Amino acid sequence: MEERNLICINCPMGCPLTVTLNDAGEVVSVTGNTCPRGEAYGRKEVTNPTRIVTSSLPVSGAKGQIAMVSVKTASDIPKGAIFDVVRDMKGLVVEAPVHIGDVVKADIAGTGVDLVATRDVE
């Protein structure tokens, strides 16, 4: 049996979690969470931690003075792949117009997750 103490990062409450694993490395229990997201986070964080990556990329052809468009991975990606995603973004220039949710690059860094825009640029 092993116990790990984590801080849930799902929301600003930052619940202190205790995750108990058995000798096979399987999660036996998650305590300290106040919502189901906390339990899911606790289970994932000790087995396959993931993060959403956000960044901003240059945009060309915009009507206004906007130089950059913010982007994110459409869902969480393995924590170990954060820098692969960042490297795969390098050099990308987004063509305006672009809208929230538009795919900027599909399957970023082979994660199976799309990189999408998080603001509108006309």
Place this chain on the structure above:
Amino acid sequence: MEKVNIVIVGGGPAGLAAAAAAYDAGERSILILERDNMLGGILNQCIHNGFGLHTFKEELTGPEYARRFEEQVEERGIACKLNTMVMDISPEKVVTAMNRTDGMFEIEAKAIVLAMGCRERSRGALNIPGYRPAGIYSAGTAQRLVNIEGYMPGREVVILGSGDIGLIMARRMTLEGAKVKVVAELMPYSGGLKRNIVQCLDDFGIPLKLSHTVVDIEGKDRVTGVTIAEVDSHNKPIPGTEEHYSCDTLLLSCGLLPENELSRQAGVQLSPVTNGPVVNESLETSIPGVFAAGNVLHVHDLVDYVSEEAASAGRNAAAYVRGELAEDRSGEIPLEFAGGPRYTVPAAIDPEKMNDTLTVRFRVGAVMKNRFVDLYLDDERVLHRRRQVMAPGEMEELVLKRTMFEKHGPVQKITIRVEEA
């Protein structure tokens, strides 16, 4: 002079939510004045995720969250003037503003919602010794440069202060290829949210040194290094603990100050603790018909609560315009506190004017473990809430119900008490 029922000063998250809520309360004569060239305020540069879990039950980035509220304002056809700077608000609620198309103009308002947000504490306000070279930025300035304008402020970074923007920028600069060497925090606890320590520092192995501060900045033209040292319990540097870090950039994330120049000119009473207006249960300032919400009132951790607070201010402004919010303030009872809170918003409650529920927000002055937050009406305890940990970096809230007051009967004294469990 142009007449508008509700003028909203600021088109950030607070202003947008106040406008939409005032409209939904039946008000149609609303004008938002925004000094930037777009709505959304500081959310536009907060490109990280974690916004909106409370409001929309999904995790959004700052620009996405802002867009939802902009859409609400657009759908309702609420008037906005961008690139417009408010110069003055008079106690009679005449707003003087200027922009390039209208020049200088005055608007007579029946009600005003102050939603100007806050500013970062600058180097000048921090009294850091050393030279004054290029390469010293507030964390928010660096955030704007990287996320909106597309410039990297530097390659080797030291961050002073562990406010949320500093933590977010530690991660952001790291992802853009910079080396963030250390985050130094004067206090023995972080000023930011625990989740940001985990996902912005721990994830990238960036050390956080509590009870440390910058004692020297080197470099004549550009920063070449900084020296940090441990501080004692009086925040004085301890000789012999100095550590030198070579770097080309120093980011400051040492607190946010509500931006109340306009409120002060108008004669609104300000709190020396929050630096924001003193408000009652209706979020109404010392000037009847002038309301405040969001970071201009007190600095929040979470935009969802800004939106919630501002919506309430917007509804109350609409009620004031309709004449449903009595000008008589004699029924207000000061909200007293003991055992930890540094302030409360609101600072006073008139039980007669209260809505069905009223959220009281406050911050404590030190890290406290295993406490109860209690609400007393006179000597009767009507709320008893357990808190594992309370910290100055995390705002607390208590939801008061009108029924508590009705059950208790006439009340002389309202107290929030933090007690050891």
